Amino acid sequence: EPEVTQTPSHQVxxxxxxxxxxxxxxxxxxxxxxxxxxxxxxxxxxVSFYNNEISEKSEIFDDQFSxxxxxxxxxxxxxxSTKLEDSAMYFCASRAGTRGYEQYxxxxxxxTVT
Amino acid sequence: LAKTTQPISMDSYEGQEVNITCSHNNxxxxxxxxxxxxxxxxxxxxxxxxxxxxxxNEVASLFIPADRKSSTLSLPRxxxxxxxxxxxxxxxxxxxxxxxxxxxxxxxxxxxx
Numbered sequence: 237e238p239e240v241t242q243t244p245s246h247q248v249x250x251x252x253x254x255x256x257x258x259x260x261x262x263x264x265x266x267x268x269x270x271x272x273x274x275x276x277x278x279x280x281x282x283v284s285f286y287n288n289e290i291s292e293k294s295e296i297f298d299d300q301f302s303x304x305x306x307x308x309x310x311x312x313x314x315x316x317s318t319k320l321e322d323s324a325m326y327f328c329a330s331r332a333g334t335r336g337y338e339q340y341x342x343x344x345x346x347x348t349v350t
Numbered sequence: 351l352a353k354t355t356q357p358i359s360m361d362s363y364e365g366q367e368v369n370i371t372c373s374h375n376n377x378x379x380x381x382x383x384x385x386x387x388x389x390x391x392x393x394x395x396x397x398x399x400x401x402x403x404x405x406x407n408e409v410a411s412l413f414i415p416a417d418r419k420s421s422t423l424s425l426p427r428x429x430x431x432x433x434x435x436x437x438x439x440x441x442x443x444x445x446x447x448x449x450x451x452x453x454x455x456x457x458x459x460x461x462x463x
Contacts, residue, residue, distance in 0.1 A: 240393075269450065278455060279394060284448035292448035327393040329451075337384040337441055337449055341393030 238262045240342035242328050248348045249318055257313045257345045259328030268311045269329040269339065270303065272296070279327070285311065318349045354438045359458040368425045370457050372438030375419050380442040383414060383421045386453070388435045394453070397436075398423070425459075433461045 241260045249255050261268050270282040283293040285303055302314045311330075315322055325346050329339040355373040362368045374383070382401050386394040398405055400412040400421070411424040425432055435456040441449070 267449070271451070279388070279451070279453040281450040281452065284450055286448070292450055294450075325391070329393070331449070337382065337439060337451065338396050338399060339449075339451060341395065344391070344393050346391075 240328055240330055240340050242326075242342035242345050244345060245343065246346045246348070248350065251320060251349055252317050255315050255318055255347065257315075257326050257328075257347070259311045259313070259342055260309050261311055261328065261330030262332075262340055263309070264332065265330035265340070266333050267291075267331045268303075268305070269331075270313045271327045271329060271341075272324040273327065273344075274324045282313070282326075315347075318347075320349050323347055323349045354440055354454060356436075356438050356454070356457045358455065359460070361460045361462060362428055363462050364429055365427050368428050368432070368459060368461075370423045370425075370436055370438075370459070371420055372423070372440075373420045374438070374440045377418050377440055378442060381418075381440050382442075383412065383418075384439045384441070385410070385412065385423050386437040386439065386451075388437065388456070389433075394437065394451075428459075428461045430461050430463060432459065434459060 243258045268285040273279045281294050283297045284291045300316045304312050325344040327344045328342045331339045384399040385397045387397050388394045398410050398412045402414050405412045413422045435458050437453050437456040
């Protein structure tokens, strides 16, 4: 069964450093998402991406965040200058063109900012 | 996404059927009901989606009454591995939006041996 993969599974970085989280969505999916979940809290939407551009973003997704689909398979989330409060699980998700709320999530990257 | 209300937690013994009810009084005509499951330290997993009456797949059943103001996720004969948080989401799938998912706190199901 096809699945979304994410690397690394765990990333530790120092405050102020840049991090890139990587995702490989399911191959025939067209819509891509990043969500995050701070420990013990709700899953929060960050950004959606379609046709090589951002279609929607939340207030969390400020100028420190960017997304890119550098090739036909990868989807990345970059945080330019990490803060302590960026520590969270980051989930990538993808979906096919239909059934909008049927999204497939990756296993997540646990980001720890020290 | 329409506002939903579901119990914060539920306990069940192994082998029992579990029913988790979600209230969505303001559901709109084009809204569908979708349920996700999340295990600790894992991404949410799509379980089931429906519009009316009953939908069944290999994992669960979804019961939706005629007025659609609530829905019930039914898990048959739960096992310890069904211990997870279950989320109910309601939204319009007929348009061209980004379909971002807005998760609430969900229902934490604990299955007891």
